[in-house]
Amino acid sequence: MAAGRGAEACALLVPAAEEEAAENGGRCETGVLALGLPESGAVLDRQASGRAAFVELEHDTVFLAVSGSEWRVRAAGCVEQGDAPFDCVLEGS
Amino acid sequence: MKRFLKENGLALGFGLIFVLALVGQSFAGHAVFDDEQVSARLEPIGYLAYVTSSSFAADVAENWQSEYLQFFLYIGATIWLVQRGSPESKRPGDEGPGSDADQRVGRYAGSDSPRSAAAEGLRQVLYVAAFDEQQIIDLQRPVTWAEYLLEPDFWNRTLQNWQSEFLAVGSMVALSIYLRQSGSPESKPVGASHAHTGT
Structure with a gap:
């Protein structure tokens, strides 16, 4: 993300998140960079359950969805809100 | 071999079903999983990936604990608690772990199953409600009762319950050959031989 590789970042998103990012800048490639998502850093914790996974990174928390044999990012830039759902900068549901 | 099959037909029969x-x-669970993947515009996963996933494991084992809890709780509770008028209960006054020579126990093994089956109607109400909720969340049209019978979700949930009930009843039949619980009308007398059949 810091290297400005928006297209590569978009390739990791679920279709709904890709569209969400595109709304921010006309195209996903530019929109995803304009969101100002935090740098990820090291993986602190990860939990996969069925079709969904939760990954806690040093500077970010992301939610993944299984797609075929891969995991795609469903939500990123997520901040915990107590018992309420995480508040995410990018969210495709 | 033929004699073995004949003499163990009950446990083998339940094992087979x-x-x-x-x-x-x-198969039904895999179809449901991939339907949901397609709805979310994600790639479907393979059959092998599904049967080794925690989604399948959870669906398979979800009811096992409740089925066994049902049996063990009932066996334990009937040592000390009675219910006048119930054929499942000891007579009032017979409470406690003392030996009960009169108890006719073997015939009660697996008798919890019909009661579970009687709850099936209620479960299906819950199933279609849960299914419709997911349909609406996914921006899909909810289904009618008739349509729901053709949905893999219905068969996934139904067979999920059936297999767990079959396993529980079948294994209780097998375990009751070797295990005893004094004071419980669900067990044969402690001194009865392993070969002792029926009540």
Whole structure:
């Protein structure tokens, strides 16, 4: 993300998140960079359950969805809100 | 071999229908999983990936604990608690762990199953409600009762319950050959031989 590789970042998103990012800048490639998502850093914790996974990174928390044999990012830039759902900068549901 | 099959038909029969229901559940569950993937515009996953996923494991084992809890709780509770008028209960005054020579126990093994089956109607109400909720969340049209019977979700949930009930009843039949619980009308007398059959 810091290297400005928006297209590569978009390739990791679920279709709904890709569209969400595109709304921010006309195209996903530019929109995803304009969101100002935090740098990820090291993986602190990860939990996969069925079709969904939760990954806690040093500077970010992301939610993944299984797609075929891969995991795609469903939500990123997520901040915990107590018992309420995480508040995410990018969210495709 | 023929004699073995004949003498163990009950446990083998339940073992067989358990496996058949489990296989049916795996196909229906995989179809449900991939339907949901397609709805979210994600790639479907393979059958092998599904049957080794925690989604399938959870669906398979979800009811096992409740089925066994049902049996063990009932066996334990009937040592100390009675219910006048119930054929499942000891007579009032017979409470406690003391030996009960009069108890006719073997015939009660697996008798919990029909009561579970009687709850099936209520479960299906819950199933269609849960299914419709998911349909609406996914921006899809909810289904009618008739349409729901054709949905893999219905068969996934139904066979999920059937296989767990078959497994529980079948294994209780087998375990009751070797295990005893004094004071419980669900067990044969402690001193009865392993070969002792019926009540």
